[in-house]
Amino acid sequence: MKVVVQRSKEAFVKVDGEIKGKIDKGLVLLVGITHEDDELAARYAADKIANLRIFEDGEGKMNHSLLDQNGQILSISQFTLYGETKKGRRPNFMNAARPEKAEPLYNRLNELFEEKGIQVEKGVFGAMMDVSLINDGPVTLIVETP
Template sequence: MRVVLQRVKSASVSVHGNVSGAIGAGLLVFAAIHDNDSSQDIEYIADKIINMRIFADDNGRFDRSLREVDGSLLVVSQFTLYADTRRGRRPSFTGSASSVIAWPLFSDFISKLESFNIIVETGKFGEMMEIQLVNDGPVTIIVDSNDRHMPRHY
């Protein structure tokens, strides 16, 4: 599983001109499911999102988590995060899970995030969406569940 986290002051997602999710301060999460992902990947990413200290303390240091600042989440499915651009000019998305595989895992991911008693808003899985956001920082971080198997320093 791969996510792109953007710290935001506010964000919203619209489908066919109608807002389907909106938050104030928190994180906009673009999430992609790989065809080899499992519930372990969901657990790893959810824990990272909730507990990663990327919000400023009183001294301006990254020392507070989403939970500590009472932030919200806007989660948007985005299979294009697994684009393979190594060959040619058109990206391939063969690493992304098919919707039949991705939807149940994405749904479990949302449920896991909600279990932390944090406001979780979403877009519509598999739909074209329009995203509006006000970045805070900007702070943008990529988290990939495959990285948990890598040494901390390489």
């Protein structure tokens, strides 16, 4: 699993011009799932992301996690994170899990965040989406499962 984590001041996702998910302060997650991913990968990613200390304390140091901040998540499925670009000019997406495997695992990841008490807003799996984000910092990290 590969997740691009972006700290945001506000963000939303639209499908066909309609807002499907919207958050204020929190994290925007672009979530890519590969063939080897499973429940353990989802648990690892959820725990790592929820507890990353990437929010500033009173002294301006990144000492607080999403859980400390009572922040929200906007979760977007993003199979293109597994696009291979080393050969040719067209990305190869063979490393991305097929939708029948990826969608249940993507949903499980979001459930794990909700079990931690985090509000999760989502896009629509497999849809063309317009994602708007005011990146706070900017702070952008990549979390990959072992």
